[in-house]
Amino acid sequence: MDIADEVSWREHLADLIYMVIPPGEPKTRNRTQINFRCPFCGDSKKSFTKKRGFYYIPNESYHCFNCEINTSGLKLLKQMAPESVYSDALREFKAFRIRNLASSGSFRRQEEAEDIDRSLIQCRPIPAWKHLLDDPDKWEHPSALTPEQILYLEKRGVADKAFNFLSIRNKKDNIPFILIPWEYAGQCIFYQLHNYTGAEKYPKYLFPHSIDLNDQEKPVFNIDVVDPSWKYIIACEGVYDALSYKNGVSLGGRVLTEYQGKLLRERWPHHQIVAAFDNDQDGRKSMIKMCKDGRSNAKFLDIFPMFEHFNVKDANEFIQLGEKANSVLQDKKFLEKCMKSPFEMQVGLLLG
Numbered sequence: 138m139d140i141a142d143e144v145s146w147r148e149h150l151a152d153l154i155y156m157v158i159p160p161g162e163p164k165t166r167n168r169t170q171i172n173f174r175c176p177f178c179g180d181s182k183k184s185f186t187k188k189r190g191f192y193y194i195p196n197e198s199y200h201c202f203n204c205e206i207n208t209s210g211l212k213l214l215k216q217m218a219p220e221s222v223y224s225d226a227l228r229e230f231k232a233f234r235i236r237n238l239a240s241s242g243s244f245r246r247q248e249e250a251e252d253i254d255r256s257l258i259q260c261r262p263i264p265a266w267k268h269l270l271d272d273p274d275k276w277e278h279p280s281a282l283t284p285e286q287i288l289y290l291e292k293r294g295v296a297d298k299a300f301n302f303l304s305i306r307n308k309k310d311n312i313p314f315i316l317i318p319w320e321y322a323g324q325c326i327f328y329q330l331h332n333y334t335g336a337e338k339y340p341k342y343l344f345p346h347s348i349d350l351n352d353q354e355k356p357v358f359n360i361d362v363v364d365p366s367w368k369y370i371i372a373c374e375g376v377y378d379a380l381s382y383k384n385g386v387s388l389g390g391r392v393l394t395e396y397q398g399k400l401l402r403e404r405w406p407h408h409q410i411v412a413a414f415d416n417d418q419d420g421r422k423s424m425i426k427m428c429k430d431g432r433s434n435a436k437f438l439d440i441f442p443m444f445e446h447f448n449v450k451d452a453n454e455f456i457q458l459g460e461k462a463n464s465v466l467q468d469k470k471f472l473e474k475c476m477k478s479p480f481e482m483q484v485g486l487l488l489g
């Protein structure tokens with residue numbers, strides 16, 4: 138089938154989800170919602186008519202009012218559908234994203250982007266990697282991820298969250314990179330290249346300024362993928378950590394720049410920023426510094442979660458421990474329990 142636009146993709150995904158609800162179980166569907174028994178927790182054991190799972194068609198998201206799980210439409214389908222149905226849907230979705238990118242340079246519906254005050258980004262060239270493509274001697278046109286790259290992302294536990302990642306190859310040395318778009322309001326406004334094969338000639342990550350093609354101000358990675366109903370945004374150093382957390386974003390380093398602070402405040406004025414840098418001495422010092430600096434010019438910044446109980450370097454290393462670890466970093470209650478004030482953190486550092 139040919140999925141022409143995002144609306145038809147959403148309808149298609151909703152049809153699939155509706156179709157795989159086990160026969161005989163109660164279900165209802167209207168224009169925006171599908172309501173049925175939660176496939177994750179099994180819903181009520183006493184009542185077989187209770188259905189507390191809600192799939193929201195327009196935002197492709199699922200919530201259960203029994204077990205409180207929040208997840209995406211594709212993950213829900215993965216849980217419910219036979220493997221072949223899920224993998225077909227995944228392939229259709231990827232193809233759709235690539236077509237969508239090729240035609241407009243943006244990943245999401247235009248109407249969605251119109252809701253947001255774009256004044257901060259008007260001067261940004263879109264799509265941001267246009268500059269790369271202006272240099273056809275050096276870089277090939279971006280294309281879909283290769284099987285090898287997908288395998289790599291699977292190993293890091295983020296393959297299903299990396300739908301808009303692409304592949305790009307440097308022509309001169311024939312080295313492949315993973316191209317990671319940074320979007321704001323559905324538009325790609327920045328990017329980074331990941332030297333995932335560890336080619337010696339290049340640093341691990343290349344940003345537009347390090348490729349020396351332009352000097353755009355660095356925005357915030359994953360800023361669109363924030364759950365509005367949970368008031369925290371977890372600010373990480375790297376993109377893989379950001380993808381590992383619920384409401385994770387990446388600053389592309391250990392500093393929250395003024396520009397990034399402005400973007401976050403503008404896009405999510407009621408959210409609280411939580412610093413979650415690497416689980417080492419330097420990371421902790423940077424978090425305290427960020428909170429101190431942040432508080433003078435941005436009231437929203439003051440607490441952060443910690444991995445004191447886990448012997449891992451960062452969130453992405455943590456989720457590679459398995460499915461259980463993965464779900465822990467999506468668990469709002471767990472994350473909130475781990476958060477600390479900068480003061481508590483400083484005392485902890487002094488003591489030990």
Ligand SMILES: [Zn+2]
Pocket residue numbers: 175176177178179180190201202203204205206
């Ligand atoms: Zn449930």
